[in-house]
Amino acid sequence: MDDQNKRKYSRISTNFFVNFFRDAVDNTIRQSQEGLAENCSAGGMFIATDRLFSRGSVLNLEFDLDSDTPPCRLIQARAIVRWVQRLVNHPGMGVEFLLFNGFGKHEFAQQIEHLSQ
DSSP states (O other): HHHHOSSSSSOEEEEEEEEOOOOOOSSOOOOOOEEEEEOOOEEEEEEEEEEEOOOOOOOEEEEOTTTTTOOOOOOEEEEEEEEEEEETSOOOOOOEEEEOOOSSSHHHHHHHHHHTO
């Protein structure tokens, strides 16, 4: 069985920026990192970035699915790092969405479906 057949949600190719960070343990200022979402589904995304977090890390994500078309709607989500790709020429992380701030997975899935059309 190939990877695509094991997936619960179908992926689409994307090309938008994602800001991500972990919760601060103390009162330190959070340091937001930036990556590029290269593919996305209702279940998660691949973030191309040099700033890798370890498998199992829970991240806060902020992104806009369609930054070219106003009004921009900032999507905030929590996700867990499921796998890390440490290739020199293409590092990144596969993350699984845990929850969305302000709406549910079903609404997010509809937005992803709209992008694929």
